[in-house]
Amino acid sequence: MKLDLIFTGVGGQGVVVLSDIFCEAAMLDGFDVAKAEIHGMAQRGGSISAHVRVGEKVLSPLIETGKAEVVVGFEVLETARAMTMLKQKGTVVVNTKYIPPGGELSGSGKAYSVESLLELIRKKALKVHEVDGIALASKLGNLLVVNTILLGAVSALPEVPIKIGSFQQAIAGRLKEKYIQLNLRAFQLGRESVLSR
Amino acid sequence: MAPKIASDKPNSFLLLNGDEAVARGALEAGIKVAAAYPGTPSTEILEAIAAVAKQFGIYAEWSINEIVAMEVAVGASMAGVRSIVSMKHVGLNVAADAAMTLAYTGVVGGLVIAVCDDPAMHSSQNEQDTRYFAIHSNIPLLDAGSPQEAYEMTRDAFELSEILQLPILVRLTTRVAHGKARVKIGKFQALKRKAEFDKECAKWVMVPQNALRQHRILKSRLTQAEKLVNESKFNIIEDNNKEMGVIGSGIGFYHAKSLLEQGQFSWLKLGAVYPFPRGLVERFVSKLKKVIVVEELRPYVEDNLHGLNVEVLGKEQLGLEEIGEFTPDGIRTAFAEQGYLSPAEPQTTEELPQRPPGLCPGCPHRAFYYAINTVNQFVSCNPEKCVGCDICELACSWEKEKVFNPTKSRIRAVRLNIITNVALTCRLCPDAACIQACPKDALSQSKETRIITVDPDKCNGCGWCVEACEYGSLTLHPTKHQAIACDTCNGDPKCVQACPESALTFMGRANDKIVTGDIGCYTLGCLPPVNTVQTCLCMGGGISQAAGMAHAGVKDKTFAVIGDSTFFHGGMPGLLNIAYNKANVCVVVLDNRTVAMTGHQPTPESGKTAMGDDAKIVNVEAIAKSLGIEKIDAIDPYDLKKTTQVLRETMNYKGPSVIISLRPCPLKIEKGPLRQVQQTCNGCGLCVKAYGCPAISLNGNRAEIDETLCSGCGVCEQVCPFNAIRSKDAQ
Numbered sequence: 001m002k003l004d005l006i007f008t009g010v011g012g013q014g015v016v017v018l019s020d021i022f023c024e025a026a027m028l029d030g031f032d033v034a035k036a037e038i039h040g041m042a043q044r045g046g047s048i049s050a051h052v053r054v055g056e057k058v059l060s061p062l063i064e065t066g067k068a069e070v071v072v073g074f075e076v077l078e079t080a081r082a083m084t085m086l087k088q089k090g091t092v093v094v095n096t097k098y099i100p101p102g103g104e105l106s107g108s109g110k111a112y113s114v115e116s117l118l119e120l121i122r123k124k125a126l127k128v129h130e131v132d133g134i135a136l137a138s139k140l141g142n143l144l145v146v147n148t149i150l151l152g153a154v155s156a157l158p159e160v161p162i163k164i165g166s167f168q169q170a171i172a173g174r175l176k177e178k179y180i181q182l183n184l185r186a187f188q189l190g191r192e193s194v195l196s197r
Numbered sequence: 198m199a200p201k202i203a204s205d206k207p208n209s210f211l212l213l214n215g216d217e218a219v220a221r222g223a224l225e226a227g228i229k230v231a232a233a234y235p236g237t238p239s240t241e242i243l244e245a246i247a248a249v250a251k252q253f254g255i256y257a258e259w260s261i262n263e264i265v266a267m268e269v270a271v272g273a274s275m276a277g278v279r280s281i282v283s284m285k286h287v288g289l290n291v292a293a294d295a296a297m298t299l300a301y302t303g304v305v306g307g308l309v310i311a312v313c314d315d316p317a318m319h320s321s322q323n324e325q326d327t328r329y330f331a332i333h334s335n336i337p338l339l340d341a342g343s344p345q346e347a348y349e350m351t352r353d354a355f356e357l358s359e360i361l362q363l364p365i366l367v368r369l370t371t372r373v374a375h376g377k378a379r380v381k382i383g384k385f386q387a388l389k390r391k392a393e394f395d396k397e398c399a400k401w402v403m404v405p406q407n408a409l410r411q412h413r414i415l416k417s418r419l420t421q422a423e424k425l426v427n428e429s430k431f432n433i434i435e436d437n438n439k440e441m442g443v444i445g446s447g448i449g450f451y452h453a454k455s456l457l458e459q460g461q462f463s464w465l466k467l468g469a470v471y472p473f474p475r476g477l478v479e480r481f482v483s484k485l486k487k488v489i490v491v492e493e494l495r496p497y498v499e500d501n502l503h504g505l506n507v508e509v510l511g512k513e514q515l516g517l518e519e520i521g522e523f524t525p526d527g528i529r530t531a532f533a534e535q536g537y538l539s540p541a542e543p544q545t546t547e548e549l550p551q552r553p554p555g556l557c558p559g560c561p562h563r564a565f566y567y568a569i570n571t572v573n574q575f576v577s578c579n580p581e582k583c584v585g586c587d588i589c590e591l592a593c594s595w596e597k598e599k600v601f602n603p604t605k606s607r608i609r610a611v612r613l614n615i616i617t618n619v620a621l622t623c624r625l626c627p628d629a630a631c632i633q634a635c636p637k638d639a640l641s642q643s644k645e646t647r648i649i650t651v652d653p654d655k656c657n658g659c660g661w662c663v664e665a666c667e668y669g670s671l672t673l674h675p676t677k678h679q680a681i682a683c684d685t686c687n688g689d690p691k692c693v694q695a696c697p698e699s700a701l702t703f704m705g706r707a708n709d710k711i712v713t714g715d716i717g718c719y720t721l722g723c724l725p726p727v728n729t730v731q732t733c734l735c736m737g738g739g740i741s742q743a744a745g746m747a748h749a750g751v752k753d754k755t756f757a758v759i760g761d762s763t764f765f766h767g768g769m770p771g772l773l774n775i776a777y778n779k780a781n782v783c784v785v786v787l788d789n790r791t792v793a794m795t796g797h798q799p800t801p802e803s804g805k806t807a808m809g810d811d812a813k814i815v816n817v818e819a820i821a822k823s824l825g826i827e828k829i830d831a832i833d834p835y836d837l838k839k840t841t842q843v844l845r846e847t848m849n850y851k852g853p854s855v856i857i858s859l860r861p862c863p864l865k866i867e868k869g870p871l872r873q874v875q876q877t878c879n880g881c882g883l884c885v886k887a888y889g890c891p892a893i894s895l896n897g898n899r900a901e902i903d904e905t906l907c908s909g910c911g912v913c914e915q916v917c918p919f920n921a922i923r924s925k926d927a928q
Contacts, residue, residue, distance in 0.1 A: 034378040046554035060455040
């Protein structure tokens with residue numbers, strides 16, 4: 001078994017924490033894991049992506065371009081950017097939120113809408129699971145659980161061989177007591193958003 | 198939830214990054230003292246230790262800089278206990294003075310210097326290869342290629358340090374330090390050691406006589422070290438009886454091993470790299486015809502293979518650069534050229550807008566930079582946009598004379614040629630020529646604002662000032678026959694508001710000041726649209742660079758910006774130096790009360806230590822005063838008006854001065870009232886184009902504020918010339 005995933009988004013969205021929980025869950029199921037991410041200056045409002053590799057034995061923490069089985073995107077522009085990392089006919093889980101890159105800084109005259117970015121994603125991926133994280137999170141009354149909803153969605157992919165119980169244990173192990181129940185509900189909601197399709 | 202690195206389950210697996218793995222290794226080895234100065238990617242080493250320090254009976258501190266941290270750890274080692282000091286590669290330069298002599302004195306208690314290199318400079322100002330520092334300083338080095346190795350190397354390095362009586366460098370690179378992986382942990386060692394210092398021992402006093410003897414001892418220790426590295430368990434041969442071999446150090450080895458057909462080569466992973474394990478390497482290559490070397494940054498291993506009877510494929514032959522970090526993609530390309538791998542499939546890519554890092558929403562540094570950019574600002578016109586419609590003239594004459602009469606305007610639209618128009622008004626020149634030209638002393642200029650005023654009792658309308666102005670900015674009033682000049686409507690020019698083409702802007706004069714900087718969040722002030730910070734050399738460097746420029750005689754006023762932590766780290770000596778030598782420099786301490794860039798570690802101004810104890814707060818103003826600085830201003834950068842006023846005064850002050858720009862990092866405090874854009878917004882874009890807060894974007898003809906990002910600082914409200922941004926609470 002070998003599974004390569006890219007988690008991507010904008011600094012501050014929780015990419016690092018979520019990919020950690022994913023690795024913890026994989027370890028509970030006895031897999032070797034390695035991941036790579038960047039902290040420090042690079043995280044201040046910039047693009048963030050974490051490479052996550054799961055397998056019997058993992059040597060390098062970095063995934064080759066065009067070889068990731070799954071891309072998990074917290075934001076559509078960053079997800080579209082990560083399409084070079086996805087293998088042909090790979091799977092994408094994408095939160096449909098768009099965060100515009102700062103005005104003068106964007107450097108591209110072209111205007112992108114959520115729909116045009118999703119179109120770029122669909123071009124490369126075989127399966128795209130679009131998750132309206134904000135809408136689902138507001139059902140639970142807390143916008144901060146968007147990333148746990150995405151984790152739930154990822155957990156429901158047939159490519160991901162990790163047990164639900166391991167995800168739940170990893171979530172509980174990472175959070176403060178008072179947030180555990182809320183996040184487990186968010187996880188379930190994310191799972192259903194993929195399974196109900 | 199207890200921090201996981203304190204886990205007492207030997208042989209179990211933890212998900213650790215390389216830094217945490219170093220911390221775990223040090224804990225298992227029974228350290229008593231840990232010291233560091235935060236620096237990406239090494240910060241989490243001390244963070245992890247400090248979090249459990251009390252539980253383990255350890256003393257942990259954020260020292261004020263790396264050499265101090267090293268000296269603290271050395272002191273503990275001299276007293277016989279184990280200690281660790283950690284830093285990033287450039288931090289090792291700061292500690293170099295201590296490190297270079299440390300190999301001479303040697304150590305008593307095991308001492309590990311954990312250093313994180315940053316290939317590709319994700320958060321650094323240069324790329325260094327600490328393996329070369331090991332040669333330079335004669336300190337043995339272990340090179341970790343994974344968190345598991347980082348953990349094991351650190352744990353074992355304490356033993357090695359005590360056998361050799363030398364400090365040991367444990368080197369990580371960013372991908373190891375900040376990469377997480379499954380790490381198999383071991384047992385905590387109970388060391389029952391009393392801290393005692395041998396006062397009679399002459400090896401601690403490096404006067405020449407002792408140092409010469411110690412240098413000889415050091416050479417014999419290195420000979421012993423070479424024997425040990427030849428047998429080190431961190432140098433692993435996988436002999437597949439092949440004619441081709443691969444030698445690698447650090448993470449590059451694992452990238453190569455992930456990609457290449459395993460059985461096709463014999464493999465040597467080098468972990469103990471200085472002293473170079475010559476015997477072992479010679480044995481390995483003696484069976485080979487060809488050897489491939491895979492190592493990031495400098496060709497250290499490769500250089501050591503010269504003269505051996507084997508063909509070496511190194512950096513040059515493989516086309517692998519000394520610049521940047523290795524990626525599986527780059528290694529595939531290199532090996533594909535040699536025919537060992539298939540080339541990567543080409544990717545079609547869409548050119549998407551970049552999302553570079555920047556100052557956060559609500560960042561007080563951004564507010565300060567905006568203020569300094571706009572000091573001495575004047576109305577400027579973009580001729581590409583100006584259509585010569587004269588509306589600015591009408592707006593000006595109405596504002597000043599309550600008539601719509603272009604001849605009574607302080608701004609004039611001029612047709613330059615058949616297609617180009619431009620509007621001209623006062624440029625607020627320093628030492629303005631118009632004033633010098635006036636034979637009646639009728640013109641005067643404000644020191645603070647540089648605005649020209651005309652004394653009606655003295656001006657006789659001779660027009661010499663009009664002649665003297667090279668910008669054609671002054672005019673004579675048609676009926677009063679006296680000179681008139683723009684006064685910027687007290688910082689809120691009506692012409693700019695009225696211009697239908699957005700050709701006029703009230704923008705900063707970038708060419709009358711120099712702003713030097715150094716290392717911290719505030720370095721991001723070099724990026725657009727702020728574009729304020731003009732240098733970044735090393736910690737504290739900006740202050741002395743500004744002093745050098747001032748002493749060299751630059752025309753512009755020099756400002757040096759520095760964060761509070763960096764000020765304590767390397768800025769204080771620079772400030773003393775400018776104070777004593779009277780440099781015309783204004784040192785701006787951008788004081789956000791934390792080391793924000795590396796994740797909010799405490800500074801001597803935070804009132805907390807690394808272990809969470811209360812501490813007496815050190816006051817920057819008191820330091821500046823005690824060094825003899827006579828002009829010291831404390832400002833709140835969120836108050837643009839006051840900040841600009843202080844900056845204007847400072848522009849004209851000659852001599853060393855200090856501005857303390859005090860506002861805690863917004864990531865650490867509660868949000869203020871959110872801001873909203875009113876219907877009256879005309880989309881001028883100043884808030885985006887000149888201020889550049891990431892929470893604000895332009896959507897068609899209106900600005901928009903993302904409430905999930907807005908910190909409620911309210912600076913945009915002051916930036917907007919049209920009062921179109923207001924507090925949500927105020928409505």
